[in-house]
Amino acid sequence: MVRELKWVGFDFGQCMMDPTGLRNYLVVGDVSKEMGEPELVDERIRRYRTLKEKYGSYSAVKEGHRDEIMSYVFDGKEDAKELFSAKEQEHLLMGTGLEEALRYLKDEGIHLAVVAELKKTLGAMGTDIVTRFLQTKGLTHYFEEVITPQGKIDLGDGSIDLTYKGKTKEAGTLYDELMKTLEKRGISPSEGAMVGDKIATDIIPAKQRGFMTIQYTGYVDMGTGEADYRIDNFLKLKEIIRKKV
Amino acid sequence: MNGPKRIVVEYEDGTRREAPFDGLSGQGAVELSALGLCDAPPPDASKGYLLLQWKDGWKEVTAVDNRAVEVLRYYTIERTEEVGRLSVEMGDAYSELKLIKRLPGRVESILFVGRHGPPQAYVLEEKTTVREGGKTEHIFYDKKRPNFAMENGSAASARYSMILDALRKELEKRAVPVRSLLGAGAGEHRALYGELARALGLRGTERQQDVYGFLHTAIEKLGADSD
Numbered sequence: 267m268v269r270e271l272k273w274v275g276f277d278f279g280q281c282m283m284d285p286t287g288l289r290n291y292l293v294v295g296d297v298s299k300e301m302g303e304p305e306l307v308d309e310r311i312r313r314y315r316t317l318k319e320k321y322g323s324y325s326a327v328k329e330g331h332r333d334e335i336m337s338y339v340f341d342g343k344e345d346a347k348e349l350f351s352a353k354e355q356e357h358l359l360m361g362t363g364l365e366e367a368l369r370y371l372k373d374e375g376i377h378l379a380v381v382a383e384l385k386k387t388l389g390a391m392g393t394d395i396v397t398r399f400l401q402t403k404g405l406t407h408y409f410e411e412v413i414t415p416q417g418k419i420d421l422g423d424g425s426i427d428l429t430y431k432g433k434t435k436e437a438g439t440l441y442d443e444l445m446k447t448l449e450k451r452g453i454s455p456s457e458g459a460m461v462g463d464k465i466a467t468d469i470i471p472a473k474q475r476g477f478m479t480i481q482y483t484g485y486v487d488m489g490t491g492e493a494d495y496r497i498d499n500f501l502k503l504k505e506i507i508r509k510k511v
Numbered sequence: 512m513n514g515p516k517r518i519v520v521e522y523e524d525g526t527r528r529e530a531p532f533d534g535l536s537g538q539g540a541v542e543l544s545a546l547g548l549c550d551a552p553p554p555d556a557s558k559g560y561l562l563l564q565w566k567d568g569w570k571e572v573t574a575v576d577n578r579a580v581e582v583l584r585y586y587t588i589e590r591t592e593e594v595g596r597l598s599v600e601m602g603d604a605y606s607e608l609k610l611i612k613r614l615p616g617r618v619e620s621i622l623f624v625g626r627h628g629p630p631q632a633y634v635l636e637e638k639t640t641v642r643e644g645g646k647t648e649h650i651f652y653d654k655k656r657p658n659f660a661m662e663n664g665s666a667a668s669a670r671y672s673m674i675l676d677a678l679r680k681e682l683e684k685r686a687v688p689v690r691s692l693l694g695a696g697a698g699e700h701r702a703l704y705g706e707l708a709r710a711l712g713l714r715g716t717e718r719q720q721d722v723y724g725f726l727h728t729a730i731e732k733l734g735a736d737s738d
Contacts (some may be wrong), residue, residue, distance in 0.1 A: 291612045296714075302705055302722075304715035319583060 270477055272453045274371055275413070275444070277462030278382035278396050279325055280485045282405075288324070290314055292357050294339065294408070313339045328354075328395075329385045354395075355402045355463035362484050363501035368408040368510050374509040377410055377453070381460065383435050383467060384414035384415045391424045404511040411446060438471035445475060459507065461500075480506065515549045527651050537582050597621070600654070609716070616649065624728060632667035674711070675736075681710045692727075693734045 276282050290311045298307045317327045317334060328336065340346035371378055382396050389395045397419060400406040412419040415434045418427040433439035445455055455476030462468020463482045469491050473479045480503070481493035490496065495506055515532040522528075535543070537552055558574040562581075581717040595615030598606040613619060616637075623631040633649035638658050642648075642729060652659050661667070682689060685703070704723045708714070715722045 292614065295613060299714035301717075302708065302715070302719045304717050307717075331677055 269506060270509065271342065271376060271457055271459050271475075271478065271507050273377045273379070273448060273458040274381045274503075274507065275381040275458065275460045275472075275477075277460075277464065277468045277482070278380055278399070280327075281461065281463045281468075281482045282361050282364055283399055284361050284485050285324075286485065287357040287359045288354065289357070291377070294354045296353045296356075297346055299335070301343065301345060301352075310339050316477070329383075334511070340352050344442060351395075351398070355398055356398060358402075360403055360405075361482065361500055365403075365405065365497045367503045368405065369499035370504050371409050372508065373508075376507070377451075377510055378408055380409055381435065381440070381462075381468075382412065382414050384412075384416050386416065388414070388416045388426055391419070391421075397421075410501040413440065415440060418447070435467040435471060438474065441471050441475050441477070461503070462498075463488060465489070465493070466481065469493045516699075518543075556727040601621075612717070613716075618651070620670075622667065622674075624671060624725070629664055630667045630671040631664075632670050634662055675729055675733055677711055678707065678726070679733055681707050682730075684732075689730055689733045689737060692730050 279285070290403075294310050294314050295304075295307045298304060300311055314327075314335070317331065317338060318324050321327045321331055325337060335350065336347050340350070348495065350455070368378065380396055380400070384394060385394055388394055388395055392401050394416075396412050396414070397406070400409065400412075400421075406421055409421050411421055413430060415430065415432060418430045420427070430443050431438060433443050435441065441460075448455070448458060456478075459478040459480055460468055460472035460498045461480040461482055461488055462472075465481070465488050469481055473492055473494070478495075479489075479493045480495045480497060480502070482498070483496055484498045484500070487498075495502075497503065497506070517529050518535065519529050520525055521610060522549050532540075532549075535681055536639075540549065540552045555574065558577050559579040561575060563573070565608050593615050595611030595618060597609040597611055599609070601607055618635055620635055621633040623633070625631075627704045633652050637649050637651050639650040639653070639656065641650065650656065650659075652661075662670075679689075682692075685706075687703065701723070704726050707726055708719075708722045711726075713722050713725065
């Protein structure tokens with residue numbers, strides 16, 4: 267059944283952004299080689315894997331302990347910081363069918379936003395992993411805003427709305443704030459959808475507030491939950507959503 | 512006990528440099544002991560040890576830091592790993608084998624600049640697939656198979672000339688005469704060689720020293736061509 271909607275939010279990590287290409291040998295290896303230190307590649311990969319064991323996942327390391335990547339893995343070398351971010355972006359992929367689906371939704375006139383659990387304090391556009399990804403992949407023009415616990419970034423002018431500061435997807439407080447924003451635009455939760463891979467942060471709290479929920483399983487499948495739909499390719503959104511007039 | 516205290520390196524001009532023996536890594540001490548310069552490192556009872564036992568009876572021991580308190584997790588990763596194997600003919604000796612780990616299926620070409628004869632170039636194109644049990648080999652070049660051939664000599668020379676031209680321009684930009692670099696080792700101009708490597712986009716596969724050696728070989732060629 268096709269649902270008529272006015273707003274769609276997309277989760278970022280492991281959803282829009284597919285980290286399949288982020289192999290340690292490519293990212294840590296390329297950074298070390300760029301720094302003229304190919305001899306240290308294997309040892310640095312070992313240290314990076316050690317950090318993953320400490321914090322449980324690479325995304326946990328990158329989102330919450332980026333400083334340790336620099337100090338522990340790259341011996342505190344300043345030039346590694348920018349190189350690491352650049353290489354990371356270079357090897358990140360888009361989720362399957364993402365751009366075509368975004369083009370379809372945008373052409374339909376549906377408002378689009380990224381809704382991400384970004385932990386790093388926001389700076390200028392392109393300095394955080396989400397806006398940098400959008401810029402690198404040429405996706406910025408599809409979205410109106412990036413909503414994060416660090417604030418809401420207006421992709422039109424780069425301004426940051428700090429009323430979202432400290433609110434999270436998991437606690438649901440970020441969706442509460444989002445509902446207020448959408449209400450001002452005349453959009454109710456039943457006219458919006460949240461697309462994401464994580465049941466605890468993208469599906470359950472969004473559904474509890476009346477949003478349609480779509481579980482993306484193209485990179486990781488966290489099992490069947492309460493989502494209204496499950497898709498493994500963003501192109502399937504074309505079969506699920508159309509513009510509500 | 513007569514333990515080693517210092518490492519002394521003596522140079523051709525008779526000067527010496529010294530460092531405490533304790534600064535050596537365990538592997539370094541093992542290598543010196545292999546040269547007969549010291550005893551093998553003694554057993555280290557200050558560490559923790561893990562004994563792994565396999566279902567087939569195999570046992571292995573590995574040391575861990577003395578601060579270790581318990582096992583955090585053990586898991587295996589199953590994924591298809593792609594590794595490039597690049598072997599180089601050595602005449603009468605065994606072939607030299609290099610493992611290529613960075614995006615091996617996307618290596619486009621190989622330029623071989625040897626000490627004997629003109630440069631050789633190989634354009635890599637997958638033409639044969641060989642399956643053996645769970646292993647699949649994608650053959651991009653194989654001298655022993657009839658459907659592969661290296662590029663002709665002029666194409667290979669043209670590839671090398673492009674690199675030499677780019678190097679010459681970088682040296683000119685820095686007002687460094689080729690002659691000033693001849694006779695000196697890459698080590699004497701390490702900073703310059705590092706700059707040149709970055710400018711030409713050259714990175715070491717395993718050792719940065721290889722990049723500097725490649726550059727020095729090219730500088731020698733520029734010097735010989737200008738004679």
